[in-house]
Amino acid sequence: MLDVKAGDEQSFTLLLHRYRSPLINFLYRMVRNREQAEDLAQEVFLRVYRAREEYVPSAKFTTWLFRIATNLALNSVRDNRYQRMEISLDAPVTADTEDGDEKTMDVAEKHPNIEQRLIEETRKKMIRHAIEKLPEKQRAAVLLHKYQELDYGEISKILECSESALKSLLFRAYETLRVELAPLVARQAKQ
């Protein structure tokens, strides 16, 4: 980011290539709409670009990046601006997934058996649904913890709370997930 600040356009492209996929996936899981997730990701990168000259490396770049992304996502979810366009992750497979963007298709191809494929699909639906049902802040905490693998310090800065409050938030979120996914958890325990 310091190279970007120094005016190196190539470094901005490198940042984009490194962070666009995790950022889009984070936003996708937050707002539950692919187009909106990409729009928000564009906005995040534009804000990074605009603020490049004022950037001070007081925190990790990922913390700064995901703080912008989280604020945009939380505002977007709360504003409910895109409610009209909202497409549930449970929605039937459409152009969104038909283009092979989701790895669900790959998994299905590995299990040509229809019954097996249905089981896999049901499992994924349950997991998506359990995450969707979490309150926004808990959802953001789980996504940053589980998929971005950020440490507690970073996540607490992003969500603007203390580390102890974050641990409590995460514990409540995982407890909810444990209850929501109880049938899968029990099945997994038997195997």
Add this chain to the structure above:
Amino acid sequence: MSCSRMESKILGYVDGRLKESERLEMEKHVSTCAACRVRVNEFRTVNVLLDELPMIEPSAAFDIRLHARVAAEPAKQSWWAWSMPAPRVAFAAAMLAVAMAWVGSRMPNDPLSADDIDKINQNLPVLENYDVISDFSPLSDLSQQAPDDDPSDSNQSQQM
């Protein structure tokens, strides 16, 4: 360690983010508490299940769109740039300066001297008469009619 205190550590224990001393403390508790052992296992399972959530790939147009938007961003200007006028404003200001200089060059540089003013005052009646005469319509009519007069009339009058 109590079961309630374990709640704040269980996630760190499951994903291996605890300090060594905390981890050992947790293991000691879990080995003696069946309820917490079950919960730890269930948290581990939830953690594994979350790995199954599919990822999406950015659309092909994402980079193109973003680069276009970045290119459309106005370039950052230093304070020096702010002190420099825009080209059109600079051109207009230059043209105005040239026009003022031209008008200034056509105006008399020296004010009237006292002698000039005296001369004007002396000739003022003549100038006033000139103003009256030059705008006196009967005279202007006369001057227009003069060429039409018959020269024989003048001869007759001389004879008379």
